[in-house]
Amino acid sequence: xxxxxxxxxxxxxxxxxxxxxxxxxxxxxxxxxxxxxxxxxxxxxxxxxxxxxxxxxxxxxxxxxxxxxxxxxxxxxxxxxxxxxxxxxxxxxxxxxxxxxxxxxxxxxxxxxxxxxxxxxxxxx
Numbered sequence: 001x002x003x004x005x006x007x008x009x010x011x012x013x014x015x016x017x018x019x020x021x022x023x024x025x026x027x028x029x030x031x032x033x034x035x036x037x038x039x040x041x042x043x044x045x046x047x048x049x050x051x052x053x054x055x056x057x058x059x060x061x062x063x064x065x066x067x068x069x070x071x072x073x074x075x076x077x078x079x080x081x082x083x084x085x086x087x088x089x090x091x092x093x094x095x096x097x098x099x100x101x102x103x104x105x106x107x108x109x110x111x112x113x114x115x116x117x118x119x120x121x122x123x124x125x
Contacts, residue, residue: 001102002026002114004095009119016123017083022095022116024076029108032099034071034078038091038121045094051078063089085123092118 008020024031035050049059049069057069066085071078078095095116103109 001109002028002097002100002111004097004114004116006093006095006116006119009093009121011122011124012085014085014087014123014125016085017081018085018121019082020080020093020095020119020121022078024097024100024114026100027102027104028076029101029103031073031076031097031101033097035096035098036069036078036080037094037096038089039094039118040088040091043091048093049080050096082121085121087123087125089121090123091121093121094118 003025004022006022012018033050033052036048037045038048039045047060048063049067051057051069051071053073066083068081097114098112100111
């Protein structure tokens, strides 16, 4: 019912910038929280940043001042602007959508914790 598709990953030199996008599709009525997580080789998946439908944001300490999360509620899309990238930012970045209300005139459902397929970000030194 709900799919998330990320784009914007790639290879960049240290100090460079990338912008990730994640579009949610389906019969979506609203999404409470969208966010970005990342997983480096041999490490657990970790929170990067989240944003609520009201615009409240939360960024991990490791990315504060360098990454900025934003969203377009009308497009059900979340973005991650990544500046001053470091080699330690290298990871697969995953989009997440939680508390997604979807349906139509005849029914409504609430879904939880949807994930995208991930996009690779590689920062070279």
